Every structure is written in structure tokens, then in C-alpha cells.
Amino acid sequence: MQETWTFDFSPTSNTKEELEELLAEKEQELGIFLSYYYKKEGAVTEKVKLKSDPEFESITTGSMVLDFELVHFNACLAIHEQAREEMKIKFEIDGHSQKLILTGPYWPERGMDEI
DSSP, X not given: OOOEEEEEOOOOSOHHHHHHHHHHHTHHHHHHHHHGGGGGGTXXXXXXXXXXXXXXXXXXXXXXXXXXXXXXXXXXXXXXXXXXXXXXXXXXXXXXXXXXXXXOOXXXXXOOOOO
């Protein structure tokens, strides 16, 4: 499994600062994006923050590390656990469509076990 998420993004002069501002504004949507990775565990992500500055590999591509709170909650089992986690995300700025495309890591899905 590898998840992607897209935001409208049309940088003007300082791409790095504008990218950081966009990510701060879209904290809730980033939480949804990261939660897809933990849905089988029954967890969600909250309070997503940029842990370090985006590292540009080229003018339009790079990577960054997102820091977030991973929350496991189940009222029936009286479970409410929180832990800080982080994940490296790749990004691509598409100037033609004025989009920012975020791509999470590839997590292979486990197949069925043999009996």
C-alpha cells in the first residue's frame, strides 16, 4: 500500500516558506492522509506537524518528515493510547496543474497466512 494526497498549490517566490504554510493550514487533512496507514490497527493520526524543513532534491521534488500523534481508541475495550510517531513523505510540485502531490512510504500488505 502506498497512499497519495493532493493539495492546490501555486507557489510564487519562496516555495519553501509557502510549502510550510500550506502544511500548517492543512493539518487536519494531513491527519486523514496519514491515518490510512494505520486503519488496520484501528488508529488515527492527529496534530500533524512538520518535524524538519523540507529537503528539495530538485526545484519541484523532495521529501520531509511529518511528526504526529498516533491515537488508538476503543471505548468497548477501554483503550485510549497516544504516542508520537513520524513518517517520511515525498512531495512533488506540479506547476502545470498547480498541485502539490504528497506520496507516503510503500508498506507491503500482508497476504493470507497458510494453514
